[in-house]
Amino acid sequence: MGYISPTLAVRNMKQTIEFYKNSLGFKMGMAFPDADNPEYADLSKDGMGLMFIPVENVGIGKEEKLGVGVNIYMQIDGDIDEYYNELKDKGVKIVVDIKDEPYGIRDFTVEDIDGYKLTFNHAGELVEYTKAKLER
Secondary structure, three states, rough: OOOOOEEEEEEHHHHHHHHHHOOOOEEEEEEEEEOOOOOEEEEEEEEEEEEEEEEEHHOOOOOOOOOOOOEEEEEEOOOOOHHHHHHHHOOOOEEEEEEEEOOOOEEEEEEEEOOOOOEEEEHHHHHHHHHHHHHH
């Protein structure tokens, strides 16, 4: 099985790392050359990884808006409602409240400090929905 790890260009590496660790509960992977002056970092949650680089490294100007049209869909291992409430309590910007989708999952969407959107869901709901459809 393959593995995909999107790379997101960000305005401030240290602030981004802190947001993903402290607000979203991601675990720190590698920071290069080091954590004090990162030019690259990767963080993960429930086996899913994201990589981050400074906008300057890819030629994005200060006036350009980040995150437009980007929505990363992530299936988490834990209780989706508990995770939603945890992020809400931390003041994370929730752009789409938690809801049940017509295709059988429960999800919500947050926006990070650079405008990237992440939609979190739990695979359990989709599995139960699929089983119910197959049993009909």
